[in-house]
Amino acid sequence: MVPPRPALSLDHLGCVIAILIGVALFAAPFATYRATRIASGDSRLLIEALPIAMGAVVALVALTIAVGAALMRDPLGRLGSAVIGLAVLLPSLGLSAGYLTPADNTFARVSPSVGFWLLALSFSLLAIDALARMRLGPYGRIAALLVGLIALALLLFSGIWDDLSILKEYRTRSDTFWREARQHLFLAFGSMAAACAVGIPLGIAGHRLKTLRTALLQGLGIVQTIPSIALFGLLMAPLGAIAASVPLAAALGIKGIGAAPAFIALFLYALFPIVANTIAGLSQVPAAAVDAARGMGMSARQKLVQVEMPLAFPVILAGIRIVLVQNLGLATVAALIGGGGFGTFVFQGIGQTAIDLVLLGAIPTVILSFAASIVLDALVELAKGALA
């Protein structure tokens, strides 16, 4: 018989989280103060970054959670304490920005520093670990994601973070931000849709013809190995030539730099997972089901639509998940050749050594990829469950 686990015992991940919290509180600055957006920063410890009472509350909550994380087993309790931690920590960053910024000073910038990031990381780890231990179903995971996104939206709209430098960067660029957001989504989702439109039929053809399959997988596999910048470069010359010789193409906005080569490069990267997963999905359809379909007089088309595609769907969807997460990240690089997207802010920020501007591009990209992977993972699981 397995002896019952004592209610209080050391949890390995919890210990790591507790140590992280300790380091964040006592050995790392909470926020960085800069006199201007590109000036070098001054680190502020937690006690300096917040009014004394508020700082004490944050420290106390964080310490309690550290002890809880190390000793408490109940996943619901762990999730609850992580949520409380984030609910205290995230607004406190906004308060710190207001506290540190001298009144009427529009040049000063306050941004989160190592301590804040470590605390946010610790609490998020604790929450994610608790959610994983609770073994949420696909709907539960999507619901948890929605709750997180709604909380984030509330924080943004409440104005509590308005004094943070990243939001100051946003306010001076709110028009371009949403334009680049649309461009980013267009590049990622548009190239994914195009890759599905081309890749799924190619995969079906490759499933039927062995010679085509080998050629496709090898050819697209080679494309995968070309670094993105190099692929952009490779596409510039032919697209530039097309733009120069075909007026219609130029009128449609196809040229050597800009969105066209970025779109095409993302499309080419996306083809491999779509084609490979379509082939893999079709080849794992039970041979007996295919034989029965033929034996009962289904035409080739009926067999494909009614039997093979529905059974291959979860695997194809898994390919789409790979592509979407990959595209959302890769689309950032498109900005290098004038393709737009969130990468615009990242590269501008690097050019100006304005780290907050980098974050303005990077954080939405991370959130998008994270959300896309959770939603599509849940969809893959639902599709598999429907077949089981």
Place this chain on the structure above:
Amino acid sequence: MIEIEHLTKRYGTNVVVDDVSFTVEEGTLTVIVGTSGAGKSTLLRMINRLVEPSAGRVFIDGEDTRAIPEDELRHRIGYVIQGYGLFPHRDVAANIATVPRLLGWERRKIAQRVDELLDLFQLDPAEFAHKFPHELSGGQQQRVGVARALAARPSLLLMDEPFGALDAVIRSKAQDDLLAIQRRLGTTIVLVTHDMNEAFHLGDRIAVMDQARLLQHATPAEMLMHPADDFVERLVGTAERPFRLLSLAKVQDAIEPGEAMGEPVAISDSLHDALSRLMWTGRDALPVADARGVILGKVSVGGILQHGRPLP
């Protein structure tokens, strides 16, 4: 009636089915039996043109199958395979409805037919119609596979090792069920197996194949008494022969006048069963009764044993 004429299949120089001809009468069950690789599945699949013959023809009720569009031909022929090939993404009702849906039957007629078939195969529609194949036992899957093949009331049913995946107890029940349903519906069946017992149990006629050729096509009794060659004789099993003969004969064939003590045997029982009862009870003879229990005479060990060898 199916007439198979000089059917041949070659892959390159490899002959898989070599000039096979035989006729399957309306409403009978023919078993194609042979070792693996003998070409029996290929022969079966040439009947519904899943495999195109290299030479030879198949006539169904006098109609050359090559004159019928492939899909239309298969809509008219039931097809059951080993492993059943149920569609895992469709529930039992939708699986059974496959061919009627392809034929464009109206929804109500399909639903009615599905319920009818589930009843026929002793699967309660309320419980089973909306289950998925993975929720069924092997025996239930097998029944759904046969029900699906019969959905559009085909007059011909092709079965390729339909009981191969079942354990012994469920298999013999499934075989009996198939015989009962075949008698009730009058469906013509061609069934492929490598199991000689199954062939003798089910077949009105047996076609023995070896190395692409048809060695003998005969009734079970003929095959036992006059095997065409050594291979058939070995396949039939020399030691098993008398017992197989007794399995094929009925008590009716050996009934004698007179009286005997003990629990009566039924007139419709096989002589094999009757002999087994005699041996077990240690008696020389037992009374014979008809279905209503009326004593008609007796059956004796000596009388039965005469049926275990070819009659002079």
